[in-house]
Amino acid sequence: MSSLQLDDFVAGWVGGAGAVIxxxxxxxxxxxxQAGHGYGSTVNCVLTVYRNEGVAGFFKGMSFPLVSIAVYNSVVFGVFSNIQRLISQHRYGNSNHPPALIDLALASMVAGTFSVGIGGPVDLVKIRLQMQTQPLVEANLDLKHRATGFSVQTAYRGPVHCVGTILRQEGLAGLYRGSSAMLLRDVPGYCLYFIPYTVLCGWITPEECLSPSPFSVWLAGGIAGAISWGTATPMDVVKSRLQADGIYLNKYRGVIDCISQSYHNEGLKVFFRGLAVNTVRGFPMSAAMFLGYELSLRALREQAEKNP
Structure with missing residues (x-):
């Protein structure tokens, strides 16, 4: 593998770290x-978290994704870019040939499939840490279902303890709880991520420019993120519920059962819970990710040219 191909993984790591922050x-x-603990609305959720936990409550569980999601995005961007180049080399005889939409779609689907291998455990631990703020009584859970070893206040002391507890109680498969829903979210989700970004960058960038400006990257990345996260919300709800399930008791038997119970108890609107947050969050997060990726990739390539 050439240094140019490795650059995509390094740049993806930088972009991923920026997106998490x-x-x-x-x-x-x-x-x-999305987990459904009676917050009612986005505003009420924000106010409740701030009132009960302060500003630190919004950053609960960030240390683990800050390290791991950077690696996760490194894999996603690295796989996407390298698969895209392989397709271009195979179809056009030139790895730098501009990709067609079908090329982008295929590379995006491969990246989405690879993402679950790393992203499943990362998302699981992050959500478990984010969701363990309520005492069992406040969460309206029956104490007799509480797993042995859980405290009344919290289940996990941190990311390492969370991973150890899941492995001990559920085995390796426990780290991939909700992965089927994540696969159904990410394969189409990355198509609606990389394709809009590439198309928008092409539209915004003047023909005389060899590469998009930082503003073009920021804008195209933000819009692509809003589109991708907005459309992924229904399956993201299912994934989040499956991954939050099991902190104190197991409620769902799988993707279909989660969809069925959620619809039966809360109606169709439950699958659009968090839509506004997902869409709004998708813009700055993805803008930071693509900007960090493109700028660091350019810096790495310029450095390689200076030091061949």
Whole structure:
């Protein structure tokens, strides 16, 4: 693998770290709304978190995704870029040939599939840490169903303890709870992420420019993120519920059962819970991700040219 191909993984790591810092507070609000603990509305959720936990409540569980999601995005961007180049090399005989929409779609689907391998456990731990703020009584859970070893206040002391507890109680498969829903979210989701970004960058960038400006990258990345996260919300709700399930008791038997119970108890609107937060959060988070990716990629390539 050439250094040029490795650059995509390094740049993806930088972009992922920036996205976590920008998007985690709204991600916490989104996770709480989707898990269904009676917050009612986005505004009420924000006020409740702030009143009960202060500003620190919005950053609960961020240390783990700050490290791991950076690696996760490194894989996603690295796989997408390298698969895209392989397709261009195979179809056009030139790895730098501009990709067609079908090329982008195929590379996006492969990246989305790879993302679940790393992203499933990362999302699970992040959501478990975000959701363990209520005492069992406040969460209206029957104490007799509480798993052995859980405290009354919180289930996990931190990311490492969370991973250890899940492995001990549920095995390796427990780390991939909700992965089927994540796969159904991410495969089409990344198509609606990379394709709009590439198309919008092409539209915004003047023909005489060899590469898009930072503003073009920021704008195209933000719009692509809003589109992708907005349309992914229904399956994101299912994924979040499956991953939050099991902190104190198991409620769902799988994707279909989660969809069925959620619809039966709360109606069709439940699958659009967090839609506004997802869409709003998607813009700054993805704008930061693509901007960090493109700028660091350019810097790495310029450095490689200076030091061949």
């Amino acid at each position: 920008v998007g985690h507070p709204l991600d916490t609000v989104k996770a709480r709304l």
